[in-house]
Amino acid sequence: MPWSDQNGNNQNPWGKPGGGGNNNQTPPDLDEVLKRLQERFGGFFGGGGSNSGGSGGDFNLNKGMLTAISAVVFVVWIASGFYMVAADEEAVVLRFGKHTATTGPGLNWAIPYPVDRVEKLPVTRVQRLEIGFRQFSDGTTRKRNNESLMLTKDENIVDISFIVQYKIKSVENFLFNIDSATKTVRDAAESAIREIIGRTSIDDVLTTKKAEVEVETQNLIQSILNSYAAGISISTIKLQDVQPPERVIKEFKDVASAREDRERAKNEAQAYANDIIPKSRGESKKMVLDAEAYAKEVVERAKGESERFELLLTAYKLAPEVTRKRLYMETMEEVMTKADKIIIDGAVAGSVLPYLPLDRTSGKVEVAK
């Protein structure tokens, strides 16, 4: 390197004061730089040439070529300092290893090798960690039982796998404070979830408190990472599978179906109640109405019959003897017309009666005296 000696004394080969502000590293004016280079190197070579004397033309050619080559090399070197920072990235500039600047998206320039080194980091990209399982690129997953099985407060074992999503909050902390981001997040997450699950009973974990577990775990991981100044922010914790261990899953399912059975028994009984109560309500109404109908009937009949009797009585009183006779005769006539009749004189009745074939008669026997 033709200018490495100058590098040694001054970080900037073109002698400008060292870098000024950290964030405004604009490329130097090329024309000016070239002119100054020509002055320096030209003077150096030129001085040598005049001392040696003689072959001035040869040296002029050398001098011209050297200048041109130097210029080209220099331009290429300067150009290699440009770098792009994508929209989702931030870049960190390390000058001889020392952090001097952090730049955002766009085209930037840093002093090229070996002075500055640029490291880009995807700051807005949400990164994802799987705990308790691993998902492969073909979509299949495999359980990691040693990560997913954990003890609950009531000393049961529960099988939990979850996803941690995080992103870089501070590029400086992320790069300069911790050695392995994934390992740090994974360790903190495993420790945190066990602490939270260790404070929760298995029934709560499996049923109602999933959301709480997520929130508490996220807060705990975040506070662990903050205590490391890791520059990482946890976006979400998503519990994927929360279930009893495989060994006892059958029994847990039976509990669930027992709970269903309980509800079903209640519903069936309720259906029975809903069936019989309205029916008996109807039945009881019917009973009362029947009774009321009976009452109406009996009373009205009584009224009718007594009315009839009174009317008859009134008429009867006009001619009691004749009416009596008439009524009697009319009735007997009607009765006698229909009935089977045997007329026996009272004097012989006692001796004849036993021989009458009364048993052959199907109807009633009435003995009138």
Added chain:
Amino acid sequence: MSPKLTMIAIIMGAAAVVLSMSTYVVDQREQALVLQFGNPKAVVQDAGLHFKPPWQSIVTFDKRLLESDVPPNEVITKDKKSIMVDSYARWRITEPLQVYQVARTQTGVKARMDDVVRGKVREVLGQHTLHEIVSGGEKEDLRISLMKSIRDRADAGVQEFGITVIDVRIKRADLPQENSEAVFQRMKAERGRIAKEYRSEGEEAAREIRAEAEKVQKTLLAEAYKKAEIVRGKADAESTAIYAKAYNRDAKFYSFTRSLEAYRNSIGVDTRLVMSPDSEFFRYFEQSNK
């Protein structure tokens, strides 16, 4: 090229070599120990470009928070249960010189620290019961204070290594295989009990609902029966009163007409009458002027 130019090139080359030997770069993430023929001379914490005599050499150490996944550790708890404790530590190199003297390298000192941490994990957790370790027992922050006390003791234990332990956390505290078996059995039994309880509760509720419904049913019917009987009774009484009032006007005539009506209703075609010609009906049967 003229000899002079060659000379210049050689001189510059030599200068470059000397320069590269007398400068060194310390990364933002590192700290450096300057050694002169193996003897520590200085510790450089600042990142950037530094100079040294060409005969001195540099050993760098990490300055960041370092991870250490402490190997799983079998711990016997106070209640004589055995658990596998998997913990991790976060640590930092504070005195590169001491690290160099004690273990030479970062890996060497990490191994020593791991041993210390494992020992402290056993020591601290051994004073507590399984329940306390897993869930903090009655106090929720016991687990936190356990981890803190492990950290403090571990930190004290590694003082002379030139490092500091920032944090020790229990990742897993799991039961060994044979204990897990017992836990599974207990879980099964417990689930069986809960399932039975649910089913019996269902049966209980169902019976209650049915009985309640039947009670309502019987009550409704009984009340209706009572009401119906009262209605009927009142009607009977009323009709009886009506009849009595009417018939009482001429009891003899009533019994006469009522008897006639009874004959008419009771004597039909299938009735055989055995009669004497002396009866009222046959008054004129044998002679016409009685």
